[in-house]
Amino acid sequence: MTKRRYSRVPAWLDFLQSASGLLLGLFIVGHILFEASILFGPDAMEKMTLFFEGYYLFGQRHPGIVSALAAFVFALFIPHAFLAIRKSPPPGAATALSEIICGASGMKTPASGWSR
Structure with a gap:
């Protein structure tokens, strides 16, 4: 019996997405905190600007x-x-999923033309 080898590429792509997301998230948090220096007055904001x-x-x-x-x-x-886009569902998949979830309960969906 031979072992099946799986590609490591999807794992690496997930890691890169996570790492870039972490860096972008840290940037957002830092940006919010540094922009909040305006609450301490214009001088504090100017000193932050000089620092950066x-x-x-x-x-x-x-x-x-x-x-x-x-x-x-x-x-x-x-x-x-x-x-992130590579993980998005193919066109029509979201509509099919909403039909499965909402169709059984009789809820209105965009795919049904909101007519149920």
Whole structure:
């Protein structure tokens, strides 16, 4: 009896989707917390801006740092979206599923034209 070998590609794609989702989630949490610095006044917000532009590290502002971070987040979002789309059901599957779930109970569905 031969052992069947399964491809590891789906597992790696799931891992990459999870890792990119974690990074995007951490970005969102950080963004919300850093934007909340406005609650401490305009000076706190300005100091946050100076920090992210590298003023305290380089002695002058470098707004390109923020632009590079934005480009990185966008570049991370694109593959994350494609990795998530590969798991979406084929066209018509959601309608068939709603018919199975809702059809047995007599509920109205978009596929039935909301006519039941």
